[in-house]
Amino acid sequence: MQIFFFSNCFKNGILPIILEEEKIKELSEYAIRKEEISIDLNEEKIFYGNNELKFEVDPFKKKCLLEGLDDIALSLKKSEKIEKFEKNLKNEKPWVFND
8 A cells, every 4th residue: 555655646646755753753753843944856865954864765666756757747748659659650550540
């Protein structure tokens, strides 16, 4: 179940970060005190107080988050190739289409 949540976060433009329990507790304490916590996705770092934590993100998922790309936007980036494929398919196998 956790793996679905993790994957769905990226699909919804949310950055899930996996950390050791000790670090999560430390960050929680900062949050409870309403101290600033910032995340730099480019550098893959969390900054809080005088501390910083490194985390890792899949490069493709990182690119999608930074560029605001979802599944539809990724497909649209390839629309020229898709149209070319469909045109070729229509010429080679016209019976596939109901035109």
